[in-house]
Amino acid sequence: AELVFYYLKLFSSLSFTAFRFILLGVSQDNPLLGIRSMEDWIQLFHLVNFDKNINQNYGCDAQDFIPINGKLSQNSHETSDDKVRNKCRNSQEITDTLPFNVCRRLIFTNENLANVRLLSGLSSLALSSPVIYVSQSHDVEDGSMKVSRSNKPVQLFFSLCDRQTVGQQITVCVRKRPLSHAECKGGEVDVVTATDGHFTDFSSILPLKLSIKEVYQKTAYPLVQHMFRGGNATCFAYGQTGAGKTYTMLGSSAVTPGLYTLAVQDIFAHLTTAHSYPPLLVYVSFFEIYCSQLYDLLDHRKRLFAREDGQKVVHISGLHEIRVDSANSLLEVVSKGTAQRTQGVSGVNPLSSRSHALLQIQLREPNQHTAGRMWFVDLAGSERASDAKERDKQRRMEGAEINQSLLALKECIRSLDKKASHTPFRQSRLTQVLKNSFVGDSMTCMIANISPGHSATEHTLNTLRYADRVKELKRKGDVMGKKGRKTTFSHEPNLIHSSCSTASTPVKTKLAKQSMPLCTNPPTTRFHPGGAPPHSTPKNNRCGEKAQAKEKQRVGNHRVRGWLGLGKIKHQYKSAVEEDGTTIKTKSTDKCLVRENSIRPVLVIRQQKEENQHVGETCTSCAAFPKCEPGFHNRDKIESHLWTTQGRKEEEIQWIPPGMQWERSPEMSSVLKTPNERDLQRPDDEKKMHLRRYHQQLQQFVPSSVQFLSTSTCPSITFLTDSPYSSVLTQMQDDCEKISDAHSASVKHEACTNPTGRDGVDGRCGSNQNWGEVLERRNKEQYIFEREI
Numbered sequence: 041a042e043l044v045f046y047y048l049k050l051f052s053s054l055s056f057t058a059f060r061f062i063l064l065g066v067s068q069d070n071p072l073l074g075i076r077s078m079e080d081w082i083q084l085f086h087l088v089n090f091d092k093n094i095n096q097n098y099g100c101d102a103q104d105f106i107p108i109n110g111k112l113s114q115n116s117h118e119t120s121d122d123k124v125r126n127k128c129r130n131s132q133e134i135t136d137t138l139p140f141n142v143c144r145r146l147i148f149t150n151e152n153l154a155n156v157r158l159l160s161g162l163s164s165l166a167l168s169s170p171v172i173y174v175s176q177s178h179d180v181e182d183g184s185m186k187v188s189r190s191n192k193p194v195q196l197f198f199s200l201c202d203r204q205t206v207g208q209q210i211t212v213c214v215r216k217r218p219l220s221h222a223e224c225k226g227g228e229v230d231v232v233t234a235t236d237g238h239f240t241d242f243s244s245i246l247p248l249k250l251s252i253k254e255v256y257q258k259t260a261y262p263l264v265q266h267m268f269r270g271g272n273a274t275c276f277a278y279g280q281t282g283a284g285k286t287y288t289m290l291g292s293s294a295v296t297p298g299l300y301t302l303a304v305q306d307i308f309a310h311l312t313t314a315h316s317y318p319p320l321l322v323y324v325s326f327f328e329i330y331c332s333q334l335y336d337l338l339d340h341r342k343r344l345f346a347r348e349d350g351q352k353v354v355h356i357s358g359l360h361e362i363r364v365d366s367a368n369s370l371l372e373v374v375s376k377g378t379a380q381r382t383q384g385v386s387g388v389n390p391l392s393s394r395s396h397a398l399l400q401i402q403l404r405e406p407n408q409h410t411a412g413r414m415w416f417v418d419l420a421g422s423e424r425a426s427d428a429k430e431r432d433k434q435r436r437m438e439g440a441e442i443n444q445s446l447l448a449l450k451e452c453i454r455s456l457d458k459k460a461s462h463t464p465f466r467q468s469r470l471t472q473v474l475k476n477s478f479v480g481d482s483m484t485c486m487i488a489n490i491s492p493g494h495s496a497t498e499h500t501l502n503t504l505r506y507a508d509r510v511k512e513l514k515r516k517g518d519v520m521g522k523k524g525r526k527t528t529f530s531h532e533p534n535l536i537h538s539s540c541s542t543a544s545t546p547v548k549t550k551l552a553k554q555s556m557p558l559c560t561n562p563p564t565t566r567f568h569p570g571g572a573p574p575h576s577t578p579k580n581n582r583c584g585e586k587a588q589a590k591e592k593q594r595v596g597n598h599r600v601r602g603w604l605g606l607g608k609i610k611h612q613y614k615s616a617v618e619e620d621g622t623t624i625k626t627k628s629t630d631k632c633l634v635r636e637n638s639i640r641p642v643l644v645i646r647q648q649k650e651e652n653q654h655v656g657e658t659c660t661s662c663a664a665f666p667k668c669e670p671g672f673h674n675r676d677k678i679e680s681h682l683w684t685t686q687g688r689k690e691e692e693i694q695w696i697p698p699g700m701q702w703e704r705s706p707e708m709s710s711v712l713k714t715p716n717e718r719d720l721q722r723p724d725d726e727k728k729m730h731l732r733r734y735h736q737q738l739q740q741f742v743p744s745s746v747q748f749l750s751t752s753t754c755p756s757i758t759f760l761t762d763s764p765y766s767s768v769l770t771q772m773q774d775d776c777e778k779i780s781d782a783h784s785a786s787v788k789h790e791a792c793t794n795p796t797g798r799d800g801v802d803g804r805c806g807s808n809q810n811w812g813e814v815l816e817r818r819n820k821e822q823y824i825f826e827r828e829i
């Protein structure tokens with residue numbers, strides 16, 4: 041006590057709350073408190089001083105700091121409250137659902153102090169974190185805080201007072217990229233405006249003007265905090281190819297770094313200021329999933345294998361982990377890994393990532409016990425088979441594979457959403473590896489990247505639907521916390537604990553099986569340091585250099601798909617945001633007619649209005665776009681159009697199964713009879729416009745059989761209600777839902793055939809009898825309209 045008073049004299053400005061706080065501490069048995077040396081007292085004093093700073097800087101009332109004497113009644117006198125506390129003891133779920141007011145409280149109990157050494161460095165840690173929250177486990181009832189007894193070491197929680205993510209397991213942010221100069225030149229119009237309204241609401245819609253640092257604050261920063269609390273955090277970028285996923289993750293230059301860089305810098309800043317005891321080590325691993333196969337990006341693309349053992353633990357065997365001791369060394373490692381990543385050409389992105397890249401950053405104690413884990417997942421861009429420029433088998437299989445794994449991800453989200461008894465994490469490698477991101481104590485942030493152009497409208501809607509689904513999952517937040525088994529971190533480096541009930545090898549889809557030999561073709565890489573492309577071909581690849589050269593040639597072509605920028609009709613779009621039936625017209629000289637000033641938490645996707653276009657004018661939305669973006673700026677509109685038309689023809693030819701005959705459905709016949717054959721050959725503008733719009737809607741339903749398989753959620757008709765084809769669309773929507781159900785049934789059916797599958801055990805197998813029929817009919821109808829257009 042004398043010692044404490046001595047210090048209090050030295051720092052006479054200490055608040056009364058803190059003073060009382062110290063006294064409470066002194067009144068306890070010191071050895072039991074864990075205070076063994078002067079250093080411990082100093083640490084404690086710093087902590088108390090920090091308490092004062094919080095008061096001053098964050099406006100928390102002194103009463104918000106409630107020092108609690110941790111002596112709880114013994115079990116013999118167990119009250120009902122104690123029962124609840126005992127039940128909740130050590131429960132991670134409770135700590136994950138702390139309400140906002142909790143972060144204003146500093147709890148310091150007997151039990152917490154039992155391992156006071158963990159508090160080493162707390163004061164310096166405090167400098168980077170506005171609030172420190174120390175407790176073992178909690179029970180929040182009626183806004184009051186109760187502390188339960190536990191022998192486990194103290195956990196340290198620190199959080200920003202205004203952090204909205206406390207208690208949120210999944211955050212969904214939407215990021216829109218600006219139009220490229222080439223897109224502007226090609227008549228592309230920004231049709232996505234965030235504005236007031238009630239279209240949809242996400243955790244965050246990131247305006248164009250938001251700096252990457254602000255994007256980081258809203259997305260990855262809370263995850264880094266979660267990792268330091270010992271949790272499992274995942275940040276993944278989802279979106280159409282060319283929507284800006286890699287740009288968000290990787291950045292483009294030192295001036296505009298990506299989330300990787302900012303997170304890594306933050307992690308090391310925390311470590312430097314925290315001086316945590318025991319000291320934490322940082323390990324990094326980086327691998328990609330390409331055509332269902334795992335390649336180590338830090339070990340010459342060595343093949344890796346994800347295996348699940350009898351205890352439902354997924355092992356990534358052979359994964360190379362590198363210990364790094366500074367932000368720079370970590371970034372260097374990541375940069376080398378990125379250079380190894382598979383790259384190809386997609387319909388809209390000449391430098392498209394064709395694989396899912398998974399960067400894992402782990403905090404470990406010296407005994408190799410994992411003390412926090414963070415994943416950055418840069419997903420491969422989704423692309424419709426019908427949109428793909430390159431029609432070779434390899435590219436189609438690549439695209440199909442990507443779609444298949446994204447479908448699997450969606451299916452998992454769906455099943456978590458529905459609180460289904462079985463979540464099909466084993467449907468793809470991606471979900472198998474990532475399952476911990478959706479269960480247990482994990483915290484996930486999904487960045488839904490969207491392209492602003494009108495030709496990407498359907499993709500944008502799909503991405504938003506996908507994001508919406510994930511957002512719904514967040515709302516039913518208990519799913520995340522309770523669905524899965526509590527996540528426990530493995531002591532071994534490469535283990536991912538699973539919540540799946542079965543322990544068999546991953547289900548290999550037919551597609552994945554087919555793709556295996558195909559995918560030995562050569563991926564190219566995003567960066568070519570020193571001018572020479574690094575080795576990026578999976579080992580044992582026989583088609584190495586030749587195909588790589590071919591790929592390079594392709595990349596060099598810089599052709600960009602622009603299938604809606606068609607023909608002689610030049611489109612002019614007015615910035616018309618339709619809200620509550622009113623149309624807001626913006627007079628603008630910008631070719632792109634962007635209204636960035638109205639960014640609010642809601643997105644509106646505008647309809648197109650035809651008018652003459654002023655080619656060559658500058659575009660405000662393109663200002664943020666780097667000037668020399670490869671592939672976008674050199675696009676020649678006419679060339680692109682010619683190519684597109686050609687590509688389309690090719691596509692149609694491939695669509696016709698030779699000799700295939702079919703009968704039109706009654707609805708389709710009536711619609712198809714309407715336009716005169718000759719008119720269709722030389723369609724007038726209006727008809728063409730109708731057809732094009734209709735085609736856009738149609739694409740949402742059945743873009744191709746491959747994409748179709750990945751359509752687990754049926755789109756709803758959001759515009760063109762005045763379309764002469766609306767009856768057909770309605771019919772298609774009904775059919776789509778049937779197919780979707782049939783598809784789920786067929787998935788279940790597949791699970792039934794697996795004797796270890798839960799569905800089989802539960803006897804929930806459905807019938808998939810209509811599946812083939814409906815699919816076939818849809819394909820025929822799709823083809824008819826493709827041909828008409």
Ligand SMILES: Nc1ncnc2c1ncn2[C@@H]1O[C@H](COP(=O)(O)OP(=O)(O)OP(=O)(O)O)[C@@H](O)[C@H]1O
Pocket residue numbers: 216217218279280281282283284285286287288292386389391392393394419420421422489664665666669670
């Ligand atoms: N916010 C942004 N600001 C400026 N340019 C951007 C932005 N986002 C993306 N871009 C540019 O758009 C192009 C495509 O971006 P990126 O390669 O990141 O797309 P992607 O979604 O990763 O595509 P894929 O899935 O095909 O790999 C790049 O040239 C990139 O520089």
